[in-house]
Amino acid sequence: MLDTTVSPLPTSVTDNGDPVGHNRSDREPIAPDGWPVLGQRYEVPARHGRAVRLKQGQAIKIINTHGLQVCDTWAFKADDLSEFMSMEHARAFIDRIIPQPGDPLVSNRRRPIMTLLADTSPGVHDTLIAACDAYRYQNLGVHEYHDNCADNMRLALKAIGLRAREVPQPFNLWMNIPVGADNGIQWLPPVSKAGDHVVLRAEMDCVVVMSACPQDIVPINNKQPVEVHFEVLASA
Amino acid sequence: MLDTTVSPLPTSVTDNGDPVGHNRSDREPIAPDGWPVLGQRYEVPARHGRAVRLKQGQAIKIINTHGLQVCDTWAFKADDLSEFMSMEHARAFIDRIIPQPGDPLVSNRRRPIMTLLADTSPGVHDTLIAACDAYRYQNLGVHEYHDNCADNMRLALKAIGLRAREVPQPFNLWMNIPVGADNGIQWLPPVSKAGDHVVLRAEMDCVVVMSACPQDIVPINNKQPVEVHFEVLASA
Numbered sequence: 001m002l003d004t005t006v007s008p009l010p011t012s013v014t015d016n017g018d019p020v021g022h023n024r025s026d027r028e029p030i031a032p033d034g035w036p037v038l039g040q041r042y043e044v045p046a047r048h049g050r051a052v053r054l055k056q057g058q059a060i061k062i063i064n065t066h067g068l069q070v071c072d073t074w075a076f077k078a079d080d081l082s083e084f085m086s087m088e089h090a091r092a093f094i095d096r097i098i099p100q101p102g103d104p105l106v107s108n109r110r111r112p113i114m115t116l117l118a119d120t121s122p123g124v125h126d127t128l129i130a131a132c133d134a135y136r137y138q139n140l141g142v143h144e145y146h147d148n149c150a151d152n153m154r155l156a157l158k159a160i161g162l163r164a165r166e167v168p169q170p171f172n173l174w175m176n177i178p179v180g181a182d183n184g185i186q187w188l189p190p191v192s193k194a195g196d197h198v199v200l201r202a203e204m205d206c207v208v209v210m211s212a213c214p215q216d217i218v219p220i221n222n223k224q225p226v227e228v229h230f231e232v233l234a235s236a
Numbered sequence: 237m238l239d240t241t242v243s244p245l246p247t248s249v250t251d252n253g254d255p256v257g258h259n260r261s262d263r264e265p266i267a268p269d270g271w272p273v274l275g276q277r278y279e280v281p282a283r284h285g286r287a288v289r290l291k292q293g294q295a296i297k298i299i300n301t302h303g304l305q306v307c308d309t310w311a312f313k314a315d316d317l318s319e320f321m322s323m324e325h326a327r328a329f330i331d332r333i334i335p336q337p338g339d340p341l342v343s344n345r346r347r348p349i350m351t352l353l354a355d356t357s358p359g360v361h362d363t364l365i366a367a368c369d370a371y372r373y374q375n376l377g378v379h380e381y382h383d384n385c386a387d388n389m390r391l392a393l394k395a396i397g398l399r400a401r402e403v404p405q406p407f408n409l410w411m412n413i414p415v416g417a418d419n420g421i422q423w424l425p426p427v428s429k430a431g432d433h434v435v436l437r438a439e440m441d442c443v444v445v446m447s448a449c450p451q452d453i454v455p456i457n458n459k460q461p462v463e464v465h466f467e468v469l470a471s472a
Contacts, residue, residue, distance in 0.1 A: 087324075088366035088405045091421065093375075097364065098419045110371035128333065128364070130324035135346035139329075166402055169324045179415055183334045185327065 020134040021145040025049040025155035034160035034207060036232040044071065046227045047214035049152025051160050053078065054202035059117060059236030062210065063229040064174055067194035068222040070213040072131050072149040072170035075105070075114050078205040081162060083107045085114055087127035087169040097179070098125050104203070105171065113206055117236050118199040121192035126175035128185070131167055132215050140217050152211035162207060173198060175213075175220055189222040201236045256370040257381040261285040261391035270396035270443060272468040280307065282463045283450035285388025287396050289314065290438040295353060295472030298446065299465040300410055303430035304458040306449040308367050308385040308406035311341070311350050314441040317398060319343045321350060323363035323405040333415070334361050340439070341407065349442055353472050354435040357428035362411035364421070367403055368451050376453050388447035398443060409434060411449075411456055425458040437472045 019026075025048045030036055034053040041063075044050045054060060062071055075085040086108040091097055093106045101119050104112035130136075133150035150167045157164055174190040200208070214225045255262075261284045266272055270289040277299075280286045290296060298307055313319040322344040327333050329342045337355050340348035366372075369386035386403045393400055410426040436444070450461045 086366065088364065092365050092372075095421050095423075096419050097415055097421060108366075110369070110375055128324065129328050130322065130344075133346075136328075139346055169405075179333055179419075181417070183415075184332050186331075 019151035019154040021151055023048055023147050023152070023155065025152050026158045029159035032160065034162075038232055038234050041229050041231050044210045044212045044228045044230065046212050046225045047147040049149070049156035049209060049211040050230075051156040051162070051207055051209045052230065052232060053160075054206055054208055054232060056202055056204050057235055059199050059201040059233045060208055061197050061199050061231045061233060062173060063195065063197040063231075064121065064190070064192050065194065065229050066226045067192050067196065068190045068224070069226050069228050070175040070190065070215070070220050071173040071228045072153070072211040072213055073173055074153055074168060074170050074209040075202075076164060076207045076209070077107065077113065078207055081164045081207070083109055083113070084164070084168045085171065087171060091127060097127055098123065099127070099171070105200075108168075112203040114200045114202055116198065117201050121174060121196035121198070124174065124176050124191050126172035126177040127169065128179070129172060129175065129177055131170050131211070132213065133167070137217070142217070147214035149211040149213050153209050156209050156211070157207070160207075172213075187218045187220055189219050199233075199236055255387035255390040255394075257387055259284055259383050259388070259391065261388050262394045265392075265395035268396065270398075274468055274470050277465050277467050280446045280448045280464045280466065282448050282461045283383040285385070285392035285445060285447040286466075287392040287398070287443055287445045288466065288468060289396075289443055290441070290468060292438050292440050293471055295435050295437040295469045296444055297433050297435050297467045297469060298409060299431065299433040299467075300357065300426070300428050301430065301465050302462045303428050303432065304426045304460070305462050305464050306411040306426060306451070306456050307409040307464045308389070308447040308449055309409055310389055310404055310406050310445040311438075312400060312443045312445070313343065313349065314443055317400045317443070319345055319349070320400070320404045321407065323407060327363060333363055334359065335363070335407070341436070344404075348439040350436045350438055352434065353437050357410060357432035357434070360410065360412050360427050362408035362413040363405065364415070365408060365411065365413055367406050367447070368449065369403070373453075378453070383450035385447040385449050389445050392445050392447070393443070396443075408449075423454045423456055425455050435469075435472055
């Protein structure tokens with residue numbers, strides 16, 4: 001049952017860009033300052049988030065290790081987190097609702113912050129659905145704290161000493177939300193396979209945040225949230 | 237030609253929620269405090285914005301006076317503008333990319349802030365495309381200030397003494413952006429006719445902002461931006 005009339009959540013905290021709840025995402029950075037070892041494979045644990053810094057020209061390879069996992073992905077300009085990869089601007093820039101290899105991904109100032117360089121999966125991703133958050137699970141009938149991508153983004157940034165003013169619409173890698181001719185959407189498991197990956201090149205110094213989506217009620221992760229991995233490459 | 241490498245815009249001002257440029261939208265409020273005379277017909281002049289306050293249970297009728305005009309529309313919670321009607325949350329809530337009569341429109345806290353009650357047009361609206369802004373027109377080759385919906389939102393709020401932290405994805409009334417089976421989008425003129433209107437009921441005390449979209453380069457307003465009108469109704 002939907003219950004949208006009463007909210008026991010400390011929403012005034014969220015308003016300031018802080019998470020509603022906690023998991024380990026704020027205590028397990030890849031490095032205190034977020035800088036990666038180039039070429040090293042890092043894990044985004046199931047239901048958790050990680051942030052990593054990229055210099056302009058470097059690339060990040062994000063790997064769907066087990067094949068049926070959604071990875072919510074954000075990018076923020078390193079020295080000004082109020083500029084970020086924005087799906088509503090990206091869609092207008094590329095005239096598509098799902099980016100394809102070669103597509104620039106623009107920021108809310110309509111300049112490329114990343115480019116989708118490569119994609120070994122069938123290319124089914126989502127740009128339409130907000131990051132899951134505490135309200136989402138409350139609406140789905142969960143009364144305790146549930147890990148969620150919005151908090152994972154906030155916590156992963158906090159782990160490297162950063163804070164964003166808002167939770168932008170993420171680039172939901174491998175999320176399978178087909179849009180029908182009637183404008184209806186469906187929530188389906190990914191069509192990717194184990195080991196599929198995408199490569200995104202940084203077009204400016206930026207911070208990339210990933211959340212291994214903890215959604216286990218609707219089937220977008222095949223109801224089995226698992227880990228994903230990533231590597232930062234010197235160039236691409 | 238796209239030129240996204242150089243930005244002469246004073247973006248640091250925009251970061252703080254202020255407009256990049258100006259038109260009359262900040263000097264012509266419907267009333268200094270934004271409260272409407274119920275039942276009175278107000279104009280949103282061509283290329284400009286207006287803000288109006290609604291109490292919970294009141295409704296706003298927005299009229300496509302000439303038929304081929306897009307009206308970018310936002311709603312903010314009256315006593316906390318960090319909560320607002322959010323298309324990325326609304327799409328997930330209604331399982332559709334275009335709201336239909338009867339659909340609740342939820343906020344970024346996933347509770348209804350408005351409900352789309354009635355729509356005399358064919359129901360072609362958009363929730364996917366960011367409000368046009370100074371960067372958009374710069375990318376389209378316009379080198380002078382061009383009226384834009386993002387600034388209109390900021391200026392119309394300023395006209396009644398308010399300020400929002402961000403420019404949310406608007407509910408773009410009558411904007412005709414069909415999504416193809418290949419996930420591509422098109423930019424087409426509205427399919428509505430003169431006098432078509434929608435009715436939106438406020439589910440909480442809120443501020444509604446409208447911008448008569450000044451886009452005159454791509455054909456979404458049939459390249460002839462004109463005015464729209466609105467009325468606030470005691471109930472609906």
